[in-house]
Amino acid sequence: MLFRLTALAALAATATASNATGPYALQITGKENADINGYAGACHSGAGIEALCYASGASLPPSVTQFYYNYTSYNTETGVPSQPGWITYLLTAGSTNGTITVPSAMQLDQSGWGTNVLTAQIFPGVESGTSVYQFENGTLYMYGGYDDSSFNATFPTPIPTLGNLTNFHLCYQFTGGYYYRSIAWVTTPPAHNPSCEPVDLTLVELS
Ligand SMILES: *[C@@H]1O[C@H](CO)[C@@H](O)[C@H](O)[C@H]1NC(C)=O
Ligand SMILES: *[C@@H]1O[C@H](CO)[C@@H](O)[C@H](O)[C@H]1NC(C)=O
Ligand SMILES: *[C@@H]1O[C@H](CO)[C@@H](O)[C@H](O)[C@H]1NC(C)=O
Ligand SMILES: *[C@@H]1O[C@H](CO)[C@@H](O)[C@H](O)[C@H]1NC(C)=O
Ligand SMILES: *[C@@H]1O[C@H](CO)[C@@H](O)[C@H](O)[C@H]1NC(C)=O
Ligand SMILES: *[C@@H]1O[C@H](CO)[C@@H](O)[C@H](O)[C@H]1NC(C)=O
Secondary structure, three states: OOOOOOHHHHHHHHHHHHOOEEEEEEEEEEEOHHOOOEEEEEEEOOOOEOOOOOOOOOOOOOOOEEEEEEEEEEEOOOOOOOEEEEEEEEEEEEEOOOEEEEEEEEEEEEOOOOOOEEEEEEEEEEEOOOOEEOOOEEEEEEOOOOOOHHHOOOOOOOOOOOOOEEEEEEEEEOOOEEEEEEEEEOOOOOOOOOOEEEEEEEEEOOO
């Protein structure tokens, strides 16, 4: 089963007290190919680990994974939260005491040292997640850092930077022990994996 519906409104309401907003759906918008527009849903990739699997379709599926945006910091005087934030997910798991909820977060991980494709997976724990920024329209981005593509012996002035990057891709890839069509981040496009297609990943509010 691809999607796991979180019937956890009460738990979610208490969780939002710690500067989390949502719930959101994670919308996939193909940058070069509108045919792949769809949504990302949590799919099993290991014990307590989920990948962000692809579901096609222009409209919101009836059962879509609910994500939250959990801010990394807030102003202690005003309480106003600030970016970046973690893309979080409330994993429900069975335990000896019944069902428990495990706050989990999206993490971008090197799937091997020979590729520029980082696999997006959701692991238990919020603060070990990869923190990301969102534009006003909810599209996720990250700072690119220094642009080292023309570095040489001369100190670079001005120091070139890569700006805001929206390098998410939809790829056929190994996520844990599974081979899925799922979300990844490509550090230096084009992707080493030829099945990867560039996409925007956007938080869409679920009412
Ligand atoms: C936000 O993060 C805190 C821990 O930093 C966690 O307790 C809370 O459940 C998280 N909220 C959501 C919606 O994931
Ligand atoms: C953010 O979280 C802090 C600590 O829980 C809280 O004091 C503050 O009111 C929260 N801010 C908002 C806007 O919810
Ligand atoms: C189950 O509940 C007991 C008593 O509250 C607690 O000590 C134990 O850690 C819980 N186990 C799990 C897996 O949550
Ligand atoms: C949201 O805005 C950003 C920055 O302007 C843009 O790159 C991105 O394509 C927009 N997202 C969508 C889904 O239109
Ligand atoms: C080093 O890079 C700078 C900026 O690209 C360029 O202007 C300069 O000519 C380069 N120097 C050498 C020795 O290649
Ligand atoms: C990155 O995006 C933020 C938010 O939209 C904007 O304030 C900032 O100027 C952007 N940076 C660059 C280098 O475009």
